[in-house]
Amino acid sequence: MMTLKVNGHDHQIDADPDTPLLYVLRDDLKLNAAKFGCGLGQCGACTVIVDGKAVLSCVTPLILLDGKQVTTLEGLGTIEAPAPIQRAFMEEQAAQCGYCIAGMMMRAQALLQRNPKPSDEQIRSELEPNLCRCGTHMRIIRAVHRAARLMDSAELSPAGQGSAQ
Amino acid sequence: MTKPRIIAGIAIAALIGGAAAAFAVIWRPAIATVEPAAPQSFDPALVKRGRDLAALGNCNDCHTMRGGKAFAGGLPVPTPFGTIYSSNITPDPDTGIGRWSEAAFRRAMRSGVDRAGHHLYPTFPYDHFTNVSDEDDRALYAFLMTRPAVHATAPRNDLKFPFNHRFVVAGWKLLFLQHGTYKADPAQSAESNRGAYLVEGLAHCGACHTPRNALGAERTAASFSGGDVENWQAYAINAKSPAPLPWDTEALYRYLRHGWDPDHGVARGPMAEVVSNLSSVPADDVHAIAVYMSSVFGAPTQERLRQANEMRAKIKSPPAQAAQGDASGASIYAAACAPCHESGRPLPYGGVNLGLSTALSAPDPRNAANIILSGIRPVAGERSPIMPAFADSMTDDQISAVLKYLRSRFHNQQAWPDVEQTVRDARHSQTVLLQRDKP
Numbered sequence: 001m002m003t004l005k006v007n008g009h010d011h012q013i014d015a016d017p018d019t020p021l022l023y024v025l026r027d028d029l030k031l032n033a034a035k036f037g038c039g040l041g042q043c044g045a046c047t048v049i050v051d052g053k054a055v056l057s058c059v060t061p062l063i064l065l066d067g068k069q070v071t072t073l074e075g076l077g078t079i080e081a082p083a084p085i086q087r088a089f090m091e092e093q094a095a096q097c098g099y100c101i102a103g104m105m106m107r108a109q110a111l112l113q114r115n116p117k118p119s120d121e122q123i124r125s126e127l128e129p130n131l132c133r134c135g136t137h138m139r140i141i142r143a144v145h146r147a148a149r150l151m152d153s154a155e156l157s158p159a160g161q162g163s164a165q
Numbered sequence: 166m167t168k169p170r171i172i173a174g175i176a177i178a179a180l181i182g183g184a185a186a187a188f189a190v191i192w193r194p195a196i197a198t199v200e201p202a203a204p205q206s207f208d209p210a211l212v213k214r215g216r217d218l219a220a221l222g223n224c225n226d227c228h229t230m231r232g233g234k235a236f237a238g239g240l241p242v243p244t245p246f247g248t249i250y251s252s253n254i255t256p257d258p259d260t261g262i263g264r265w266s267e268a269a270f271r272r273a274m275r276s277g278v279d280r281a282g283h284h285l286y287p288t289f290p291y292d293h294f295t296n297v298s299d300e301d302d303r304a305l306y307a308f309l310m311t312r313p314a315v316h317a318t319a320p321r322n323d324l325k326f327p328f329n330h331r332f333v334v335a336g337w338k339l340l341f342l343q344h345g346t347y348k349a350d351p352a353q354s355a356e357s358n359r360g361a362y363l364v365e366g367l368a369h370c371g372a373c374h375t376p377r378n379a380l381g382a383e384r385t386a387a388s389f390s391g392g393d394v395e396n397w398q399a400y401a402i403n404a405k406s407p408a409p410l411p412w413d414t415e416a417l418y419r420y421l422r423h424g425w426d427p428d429h430g431v432a433r434g435p436m437a438e439v440v441s442n443l444s445s446v447p448a449d450d451v452h453a454i455a456v457y458m459s460s461v462f463g464a465p466t467q468e469r470l471r472q473a474n475e476m477r478a479k480i481k482s483p484p485a486q487a488a489q490g491d492a493s494g495a496s497i498y499a500a501a502c503a504p505c506h507e508s509g510r511p512l513p514y515g516g517v518n519l520g521l522s523t524a525l526s527a528p529d530p531r532n533a534a535n536i537i538l539s540g541i542r543p544v545a546g547e548r549s550p551i552m553p554a555f556a557d558s559m560t561d562d563q564i565s566a567v568l569k570y571l572r573s574r575f576h577n578q579q580a581w582p583d584v585e586q587t588v589r590d591a592r593h594s595q596t597v598l599l600q601r602d603k604p
Contacts, residue, residue, distance in 0.1 A: 018496035040505050041553030042514075053557035060558050061500030063493050128542065129553065 004065060006031065007075030017063035022046045025057060025072060033073035033102040037131075044130030047103035048072050054110040056129075073102045076109060084154055085109045088147035089140075096134035104130050108144045117148055191335040193282040196272065198264035201256055201314075207307040215308025218301055220442040221450060222367040226435075227251045227288075237261075237315035242288050243395060244381065247324035249288045257314040270306045271299065277338065284334035286322070287341075287381065296347040296366035341382035353460075356449075360457025363450060370458075373399035373435065389461055391528075396594040397434040398531050400523055404463045408523045409576070410473045411465035417455035422448065424549065430517035430524075431550040433541050434532060441544065480520040494570025497563060501555065502571075513550035520575045530568045530581050534591035537564050556595065561588045 004011045006029060013024055025031045025048070034057050037045030041059035048057045049071040077083030082090065085105050095101045104127060111118055111126045118126070123144045132140065219225070228236045228251045238253035256263040262270065262280070269280040277291035278284055285291065297305075327333050347365040349358045364370050373394040375383040384390075391401035400407060410416075410428045420426040424440040432440040443451050465473070506516035519525055524533040540554030555564070565584045572581060581587070 016496070017493070018499035020500050040508075041501075042551055050558060055558040056553050059501045059504065059553060059555075061496050063496045064501075064558055064563060 002062060002066065004062065004070065005068065006070045007072060008069075013062065015062060018061045020058050021048070021055075021060045021062060021065060021070065022057035024062065025070075031072050031074050034106075035099055035102060037099070037103075042131075043100070044103045044107065044127075045100050047106040047130065049106055049110050052110060052113055054107040071106075073105060076105075083109075084150035085112070085143075085147040088150055089143045092139050092143035092146055094136055094139040094143040096136050100130060100132045100134075101140075104132070104140055108140075108147065112144070112148055112151060116151065118144070120145075190339055191284075191332045193276075193278045193284070195282045196266060196269040196280050198280070199266045201258050201263040202310055204311040207311055211304050211307045212311050214301075215304035215306070217446045217450070218305050218367060219308055220446045221363060222294075222305070222369070223439050223442050224254070225442070226438040228254050234313075234315045234317070236309065236312055237317040239317060239319045241320075244288060246328040246381065247322065249286050249322045249324065250319040251288075252319055253315065253317050254309055255312050255315040255317075256310045257316050260316050260318045261314060262309065263314060267303060267306045270309075271302045274302050274305075275344070277334070277342065284331045284338070286331075286334060287337065290369040290372045292342055292346075292383065293366055293369035293372060295342070295344050296362065298362075301367065337380060337382070340380070346385075354456070356453045357456050357460060359450070360453035360455070363454055364457055364461075368454065370402070374402050394435050396531065396591060397535060398527060398529060399435075400527060402458060403461050406462055406523075407527045409476050409521050409526050411469055412459065412462050414452075414455045414459040417458050417462075418452050421455060422451045425512040425517075427512055427517075428521060430522055431513050431541070433536060433550065437544075441547070476520055480518045491566045491569065493563065494566040494568075495574075497559070497567040498570055498574075501559075502567070505552070513548065516552065519571055522575070525571050526576045526578060530572070530584055530587050531591060533568055533571070534564060534584075534588045535595065537567070538588075538591055538595050556592065561585060561592060564588045 001012055001014050002017075004013045004024065006025070011029060013028060015024055015028070022034055022036060025034050026036070034048050035045035036058060037043035039058050041056040044056065046056055046058040047054050049055070050060070050065065051068050073086075077086050085108060089095065089101060089105055094104075107127055107130055108123070111123065115122065120141060123141050127140065127144075225235055227240055227242060228238050230237070230239050233239065234255075236253070236255045238251045240251045242249045242251060253261040255261040258264050265273075265280045272278050273280070273285060273289075274291060274294040274297055276295070277287065277289060322329070347362055350361070353361070371383055371388055373392050374389050375385070376387050376390055376392045378384050389401065389403040390405050392399045402412075406412065408429055412420075412429070416426045416428055420429060420432060421440055421443045423444065424437070425431040443454075502516070502519070506519050508515050510516075522533075524530075524536065527533075536552065537559070538554065538556040541550050541552040543549045543551040559567070562585065565588050568584050568588070569580065572578070
């Protein structure tokens with residue numbers, strides 16, 4: 001039994017230490033934003049944030065998460081109150097089939113927390129591990145720029161929403 | 166003449182003689198500048214040949230900044246003596262080699278002296294390039310002179326005293342620069358001799374794979390016994406090779422030509438650029454290198470073949486016993502490594518069975534630590550290997566635990582000393598590298 005901190009809540013998990021985080025998120029905690037794509041850490045669909053960094057949850061066993069904070073897309077915002085990154089992806093219509101988008105948003109979120117005004121080049125380089133088969137790459141890049149602007153203005157307003165831990 | 170005057174006379178004569186000798190060793194004349202030749206004045210077939218030779222020589226690797234313009238130089242090369250920046254070898258007349266004549270270019274290749282007569286530091290491997298034929302130098306010159314000129318001045322070298330004085334290099338050459346180290350061996354096939362000419366010359370394999378002495382010269386008595394290149398280990402590529410399965414001509418050819426071999430895994434680290442270049446040159450030349458290097462490795466001993474067969478059998482069966490060491494290493498391996506490395510998917514997209522990994526049978530875990538931290542980024546537009554980076558999901562202690570587990574699970578050699586320190590150093594140098602690479 002171990003304690004897993006996800007989206008600000010502690011969960012008691014009864015699983016082997018080599019269980020991938022993705023399985024626990026989806027099967028035990030019913031947090032289905034992170035997707036199973038390749039299971040090999042090669043596509044990025046399973047990306048979540050661990051202690052501020054984008055991590056591939058399909059190749060991250062529970063044993064690596066002791067004492068760490070996991071954030072999934074559900075922890076950023078809701079349908080009623082979407083986080084800036086979610087609003088930006090909707091406003092730019094960045095999703096086509098949408099399978100890769102949760103992972104894209106999580107990696108972009110980690111980038112924006114570290115670098116609030118990334119250049120086009122930095123966004124491209126950062127998102128390189130995440131694959132999109134539909135081809136909405138240009139919209140995704142625009143959405144990340146838009147999210148940067150939204151976060152910038154959100155910080156100025158007292159009711160700033162959706163900042164990850 | 167009094168005695169003191171005789172002594173003074175001898176001393177002065179010795180000083181003059183010494184100065185003259187030093188002058189002869191150090192001083193090299195400038196070679197007159199030429200007007201940059203028009204690109205169309207070069208024979209296209211010669212330019213094409215030069216292009217292949219430049220790829221065999223891996224010239225772009227040092228003479229191009231990551232993401233920068235080809236051959237414009239400026240790449241920092243860390244050495245034990247300080248940092249040296251590669252020079253601009255585009256035909257720019259002011260900052261490149263546009264005003265160099267072919268004779269000046271040939272002298273640089275053969276003797277490490279630039280057009281103006283300055284000694285070049287041996288990070289430019291003229292101890293190998295001295296073996297390059299006039300004909301090949303001519304083709305390389307034609308190729309470089311037809312590249313786009315880039316106006317770019319490399320930063321000043323940052324070297325410790327006395328290495329910041331170029332005349333020191335003259336002394337170095339006196340000690341270590343030997344001309345004509347390649348000679349065709351009539352007892353060997355033409356193909357093997359062709360391979361030897363390339364390996365000992367332009368391809369300068371020993372520059373990384375031969376250990377260096379305190380003055381930074383290759384220890385020729387230990388040729389191909391393994392060396393250091395930046396924060397990577399260049400493995401021994403002779404009888405001392407730590408590879409779990411012995412190399413032969415065909416395996417070497419596949420690895421050098423395609424960047425991976427099913428019995429040995431993929432090329433990465435500084436070798437990635439080498440194999441990328443070798444994928445574009447005439448196949449015959451790569452095969453010739455493989456033939457020659459296979460003779461450098463030598464035929465495997467009976468004992469080596471027995472161990473190889475044992476390993477082949479071992480990787481087909483599940484581990485007979487739990488490996489020693491921390492259980493956390495086994496858990497990390499099961500979730501983070503095994504999905505690819507035990508999937509049996511073919512290279513380069515699947516991972517090599519780690520029983521075959523030279524990184525794990527090598528004398529130290531540097532390369533394995535580097536790869537776990539930074540992964541392998543696929544090359545755009547190429548069929549290339551891929552592996553996720555674990556720097557952000559594993560601590561140094563966790564990486565150390567998995568390295569110790571892998572060493573004991575897959576290899577019978579003694580445990581590595583100081584794995585934790587190696588991982589810390591690797592993370593530090595990777596961070597520096599990533600910062601350098603970021604636009």
